Amino acid sequence: MPSRRNEEEIYEDTDIINAHGVSSSSKEEIVRFHDYDSVVDTKRKLKDQELERDMIHFISSLNTSTIILLWKGSVVLPQDSKKDVMISYVDANASDKTKRLWQSCSTTKLFFPDHTNLLQTIGYCKHGGMLYIVYDYFEMANLAQCLVSEKTNYSSAAGTNSNDLKTAYAFDVIKGMEYLAKNECCHPGLRASRVYVNSFGVCKLYDFCLRRKVSKFLDLYIKKNADTKWILPPEVITSSSTYQAASDVWAIGIILLEIFVGELDALRRSISQGEVNMLKKINALSQQCNYPENICSLMKSCLATKCKDRTTISSIKEIFERITAAANKNDVYYNNEHYDD
The missing domain is CATH 1.10.510.10 (Transferase(Phosphotransferase) domain 1)
Structure with missing residues (x-):
């Protein structure tokens, strides 16, 4: 995973999706980042839930909000198996307090017990100053x-x-x-x-x-x-x-x-x-x-x-x-x- 970035820095990863649902490839686009390195409690390791960025593929927007962004996508898991997923995150330009709340809500879902009537959280990905939460989305x-x-x-x-x-x-x-x-x-x-x-x-x-x-x-x-x-x-x-x-x-x-x-x-x-x-x-x-x-x-x-x-x-x-x-x-x-x- 990339090292930490400064709060104000050009977004270098062209595969990250921005708030408008398109890849950001412009070197001139200045965005603010929040440090998500502490999103997962280090006392409770979740290595089996941590996903690498290149495992996640964005397909189409499912947005119902301009703040919490949803995308339909897929995750390539070990043994080359592919799973339909929903990827949820907040815009890189969101305020720090929004990102802190997103961090808190996301951590809760990673540790939340399974239930038939809750969407299963598969894992998370921290990359380029962004935190992605990945849910099961098979035939949804x-x-x-x-x-x-x-x-x-x-x-x-x-x-x-x-x-x-x-x-x-x-x-x-x-x-x-x-x-x-x-x-x-x-x-x-x-x-x-x-x-x-x-x-x-x-x-x-x-x-x-x-x-x-x-x-x-x-x-x-x-x-x-x-x-x-x-x-x-x-x-x-x-x-x-x-x-x-x-x-x-x-x-x-x-x-x-x-x-x-x-x-x-x-x-x-x-x-x-x-x-x-x-x-x-x-x-x-x-x-x-x-x-x-x-x-x-x-x-x-x-x-x-x-x-x-x-x-x-x-x-x-x-x-x-x-x-x-x-x-x-x-x-x-x-x-x-x-x-x-």
Whole structure:
């Protein structure tokens, strides 16, 4: 790996991707670098997770943010095996405080325990003053794309229960959120475009942070994104320091709307006008959909204006466990009845 570089220095590596998604080959481009040499705790060596820069290949941009940059790519592993990956990093021109936060969030993900509903972190690469985090991305698509595709194709998918699939997506997200909460993490600004789905239809969360870092995470990453800021809970709009467990419950309510209603943009004005108008809009939209039992009332409970009026993530999980159990019971009943001689 290259030695450390000065904070202000010409970017010499033409293979590094800049903020605009293109290789930077100009010797005149002056950028600032932050020292990432301490990103991994030296007391806990992760040599099996450290990737050389020439092992990583960038393919196409997946950007949903101008600050945390995402690229689809591949990694050539030992024995010449190749793996599809997502590469995440922050722009070389980002502020030092942004890079320090990125370092903190990245270190957390490298040591985070595996879970079915979290995107697997394969490793990291430190190169040329940049820190790259590499995730598994084999046959992945984001949840927003999946929902649009399934809505388009549902009418021709004979024998498919659309709500069963949506329930499975929602349950995956909730299980992932509960696991994050138990590990002192949170997921501000959760929405379908920030969740990935693998080839087996399992949802994976990845864009989370430590709860003790959430205020900085919000101010640097979320509130600067106009497409995300408006879906933040009321208590967070004015003060990032007020983010709490109930704020993640609001985020779950938002993604439930996306999954079951698919009309999040239609709610933008209603959310901004307050709880009464928003709940009226949810009631109106719910009449157009064949929801599983309790979904509409659950969404309204998640999106209560006051934190104390919201349900808990554990309660949400319990409701979805009952919904899933009832759906499985109905499937068994249907199959026995259908094939009974």
